[in-house]
Amino acid sequence: MIAGALIAAGILFYLAGSIGLLRLPDIYCRLHALTKADNLGLGLLVAGLVLLTDDLAVALKLVLIWLLVLAASAAGAHLIAGQARRGEDP
Amino acid sequence: MTGFLAWAALALMLSLLLGLIRVLRGPSAADRLMAAQLLGTTGVGLLLLLAPVLGSAALIDVALVLALLAVVAVAALTGREVPGGQDLD
């Protein structure tokens, strides 16, 4: 089913994100890996789950969560990178 | 379908384990913070998958709360602190 394929693809991006976080050499490279998981991984996952549900409220909630994570992790990644760039070691 | 979703949840759990390695190793604080953020997103995905598997729609609410609070935690950990307290007379 399409939903299954979407969810599987989403999981792949999550795994890619984690592996990237482990293997890439530098903080700023790792940030790239991180955001791929957030955007595409969760996005594909949500797309698949939306297809599986027949409740409109649930579908809307799922999309809302994805948009929220998009905005939040973009801001979060920026804050983390900013702190790293300033050279603070908290 | 829930069988497939359960395996998907297991795969996400493995992804979480990989992220945990980065949290444990560091070496810098930024690495740990990034890993923590990835753990948060992975947790959101896990909860969204577990909701149909366990038949609990409330887990979607838990995912929502987790997504919100994860960014609050990151913001708190990257806050630029100004030293000193207020002068009270």
Added chain:
Amino acid sequence: MDGPALILLDGLLILVLLGLAWATLESRDPRRGVVLFIAFGLVLALVWARLAAPDVALAEAAIGAGLSGALLLAALRDEPKPEPGPEPEPATPAKRRLPGLTSWALGLLCLGLGLVVAWAFVDALAGAGPERLAGQVLARIGESGVSNPVTAVLLNFRGYDTLLELAVLLAALLGILALGPERGGYAPAGPVLAGLAGWLIPGLIITGGYLLWVGAHAPGGAFQAGAILAAAAVIRRLTGDRAAGLPRGLALRVLSLAGVAVFLGVGLALLVAGRPFLGFPPAWAGTLILVIESAATLAIGAILALAFIGGRPAAWDNPRQGRALNPTRVHNHP
């Protein structure tokens, strides 16, 4: 019987939970420990979800994964720096070893507790159906005024316990106020944090209100909603607002007292009306529970926010002081 995937998931969750707990405790760097603790809270929320306890998972996600990290970090602030000059005589070595006797006593105590818990677990598994607490609650949930059994137990059947929990929070607040003036503030927010706060704070407030409302018939409730409101105050303080969006002076004191005051007030009013203390009449129970939970949400949010502020805020005594910096002023860098 759960499928193999879920069993493997459970196994991994247990291992990760224990491993993270160990790693958090034995971490030398406190800030590393805080991040590990946040990860621990996240995994614990997953465990609660897996155990079909969404109410607790909500609370753990809000308090354990989010707020506790911020609180621990605030506690690490303003650590006194060692003074330069000749080294004073160290009174005790830096990592003091426990005497052998204490270690043995603690070990035996933990073993004893573990055995008690294991016995309780086995006993619960073998227990007869109708005598289980959940069965009794579900049998009488019609009189409780709500349809979420967790809320029914918290706010009605065992309301007295919840009243005392709110009183404990109040006592903790008194302790925090006694710590001295508030901890240091934060630099005014840059564009990213200000933009984030612009939608996150209203979003958190709305989510808090949603959880409070939905708690009557679905997982949610006052503690979760209050923790989310506190998170909104934390973000506000992180943007440079020293008052964290809280009211000042008398209004702040009233807000902190609201949970215990309203709960107690309702109980006493019922006494005056001839019913037992906190004995809600079934027709009014739903409304009374909502009123109590609303007051409790606001109070819990205020108290947790004050915990993050970490001391007596300037706004507590003097309504004029503690005026907020403009948190949305964007610093344009050339």
